[in-house]
Amino acid sequence: MRCKHCSTKIPADTRYCPRCGATVESQNKHRTRSTLSTENRCSYCNGTVKNSEKFCSHCGKENTNFLAPKTSRSPRQSPPKPPPQNTFTTSTERPLKSRSVAGILGILFGALGLHNFYLGETGKGAMQLILSLVGSIILIGPLVAFIWGFTEGIMLLAGSINTDGYNRPLTR
Secondary structure: OEOOOOOOEOOOOOOEOOOOOOEOOOOOOOOOOOOOOOEEEOOOOOOEEEOOOOEOOOOOOEOOOOOOOOOOOOOOOOOOOOOOOOOOOOOOOOOOOEHHHHHHHHHHHHHHOHHHHHHOOHHHHHHHHHHHHHHHHOOHHHHHHHHHHHHHHHHHHHOOOOEOOOOOEOEO
């Protein structure tokens, strides 16, 4: 006979599935099998219950002596490896930016806004890039963008600008 719920093979003389505790159609109350060292008595009905059975097959109550099946590992298997350690706490967190790198980018490529793109201030970087490219028609745009970028590069190296575009502190 098999359990309708979990398909576990059930002896004919049991009323409850030893695995899931579901009621079985057979109404026999007594087991004729002898008690082995792997069996105990149910604390509710005094029926014989194996330690590997989660529920008593006579009354359906949970076995207090239930021993979960042990997972065996071959001796050759090494213990499971922990997940790799990330330097970030979440997948959306970005690494801290360097003030020195941003300052050098500002001095050398400030007209193109590379230092602002590096710091995560994409709006300001795009404005400097557009001013350089579109402003080159009247020749004053690149000069204004260069002065703007050069000034921000000096301010970064001097320590006047302390945070990046995500309001996190800059490293040295």
